[in-house]
Amino acid sequence: MTRAYITTLLWICLTLPSFSQNVCEAFEAYQSYTGQCYSYSADYLCITLDASGSIDETGPPMGFAWDFGDGTIKKGIKAEHCYEKAGTYKAKLLTNTHVSGRAISEELVMPVVLGDIVKITYQKANKKGRSMLYNFDGSESYLGEDIKILGYYWDFGDGRYACDVNTSHEFVRADTYMVRLLIKAESKFDGEYMICGRQEIKVQ
Secondary structure, eight states: OHHHHHHHHHHHHHHHHHHHTTOOOHHHHHHHOOSOEEEOOGGGGEEEEEOGGGOOTTSOOEEEEEEOSSSOEEESSEEEEEOSSOEEEEEEEEEEEEETTEEEEEEEEEEEEEOSBOOOEEEEOOBTTBTTEEEEEOTTOBOOTTOEEEEEEEEOSSSOEEESSEEEEEOSSOEEEEEEEEEEEEETTTEEEEEEEEEEEEEO
16 A cells, blocks of 8 residues: 555656646736837848948959858949848958959958847648638747747737747637737846737738
8 A cells, every 4th residue: 555655646746847847928928028019021131231431542443242141142342132031140241452463352251140030920721620720930030149049929919828939829700910929038148038029910
């Protein structure tokens, strides 16, 4: 009898931690958040690099080109570029000139950080009999190279919430909803913080 009691108690203690890990605190996260939620725009991924201030008017003629760090190279002292996704890139200013008949090429590395971007992507699940089931993905969000993500919190605009970077949600009626994604993160310089993005979707 004693052995059976000890075995049962041990089994209960081992199963408790796995249950507590499934608790979603999205509602509490939104209750404590006091900042704004911003709509994503592709313009956030566009930059202009300009080396006009580096020209030596008294020096020999120079050629300029920009390597944006994603396989794109554009000629000119000033160039615009839109990246396909957020991230940290090593852009380079490439210069070449001739001095005393000798070709001289140089490059200057310029880090480009497209961070603090919350992007919500979604699509209809198209499951038979569940016409208003949608899949949501927050994995294309990017906060920074050295940022640790602590949690993803979804607000579907209908009074219901979810956690995790990817999730599914079934709406109960056709309407237009403002879906929000709140990301909790930690920086070694600034400590813990939260940033929020939003996306209007039409459920039909």
